[in-house]
Amino acid sequence: MxxxxxxxxxxxxxxxxxxxxxxxxxxxxxxxxxxxxxxxxxxxxxxxxxxxxxxAAEGLIGMAQGDAAAVLVEVNSETDFVAKNEQFQDIVRRTAETALGTDGSVEAISAAQIAGGEKSVADTLTDAIATIGENMTLRRAARLSVDKGVVATYMHNAAGEGLGKIGVLVALESEGDPAALAAIGKQVAMHVAATNPLAATKEEIPADVADRERAIYTEQAAESGKPAEIIEKMVEGRMRKFFEESVLLSQTFVIDGETKVEQAIKNAEKDAGAPIALKGFVRMALGEGIxxxxxxxxxxxxxxxxx
Incomplete structure (x- = not known):
């Protein structure tokens, strides 16, 4: 080939x-x-x-938060110059607000009437392309919600209210104090922005991803020339480290550098006055995969x- x-x-x-x-x-x-x-x-x-x-790609991540729900949208532009344009920023912000009232899919958001406007999100972007003279697309979106609790948010490299380069949502289900939930939720969201975990729990990491890591570690260990039983122990040790570094709840909390995230959430239950369950998270970085x-x-x- x-x-x-x-x-x-x-x-x-x-x-x-x-x-x-x-x-x-x-x-x-x-x-x-x-x-x-x-x-x-x-x-x-x-x-x-x-x-x-x-x-990398240019544009912005937009974020909007409602009652027990929050959304992220990624709207791309061709240049960073346009990403700093007030008209573009306003469209991204209103697109995120619109997304709150949908199921969070790009199709639903594109077809919905944009917040504060008369046209759909798709048509609003089309008009902006003609006005600004640069291609723009609503690339992706994500929405998290809980029945009881909060969906905490964090925006890294903020370019304005609800706008930035890396957006994170963390869904915490609890009947506890909303202020306490929001506080620990934001800290966990900041942690996610910094560490970019693969999944919330070990069980949520796809089997093919884990199998691939194991195969790589096995090949590396085999080159040591050590006995099979030693190689197996080496591989298991590396897999434990892989899960510790890749799984959100198993990671060391960047806020204090000592506690595991799972324990940090558990510790917050005292202030919240009720059990707290992590129901999910989303980390959206501008230009991922482009x-x-x-x-x-x-x-x-x-x-x-x-x-």
Missing amino acids: TITASLVKELREKSGAGMMDCKTALTENNGDIEAAMDWLRSKGIAKAEKKSGRV DKKEDDFAAEVASMAKN
């Missing part, structure tokens, strides 16, 4: 490895991106980081060739 520049580019963005290492990995794995990623990691060249960590422009990579290759 021919290893194209675009394949090398994609693997490089996902792994952070050098171009030659990426090309070698792809060659060794017949152009299979996922297999090449695993190969790089097994060789210690790439870290087990989120694939979305090295990609490839960079092809010409950025081409320019980099050209620059390297000159040198």
Whole structure:
């Protein structure tokens, strides 16, 4: 299989490895991106980081909060200049407000009449494209709600009220004091923004993700040449660490650097006056999963060739 520049580019963005290492990995794995990623990691060249960590796009994350519910929306623009435009920011803010009254799907939000306007969200964006002269899209949205309790929110790198680069929702179900719930909820949301956990609990991590990690750790441990029973213990130890680092409730709370998140929520029950259950969380970072422009990579290759 021919290893194209675009394949090398994609693997490089996902792994952070050098171009030659990426090309070698792809060659060794017949152009299979996922297999090449695993190969790089097994060789210690790439870290087990989120694939979305090295990609970016412009625009804003919008957030809106209601009674026991909250939403996040991502509206993309072509340039950061437009993301700072007051008209664009107003549209993102009103799109989030509109999303509160829907099921949280992009389709429902796009079709709904935008808050404070007469047209749908989709038509409002179309009009703005014509006015501002740059493409804009409602890329995704998420909504969390609880029967009793709060959905706490946090916006990192805020660009204005309810606008920013990373938005987080944390749903806490409880009959306790709303102020106490909001306080611990915001702290957990800040933690999520910082650590980007894969899931709330170990059971929620997809089996294929866990299996893939185990396969990588097994290959790494096998290279040590140690007996099978020792290798098995090494792998189990690394898997425990993987779950501790990837599962929200098992992570060390960044607020104090000592307590596990699960225990921090448990400790908050005293102030709340009732049990607290984490029902879910959403972390939405601007540009997650969107490839960079092809010409950025081409320019980099050209620059390297000159040198």
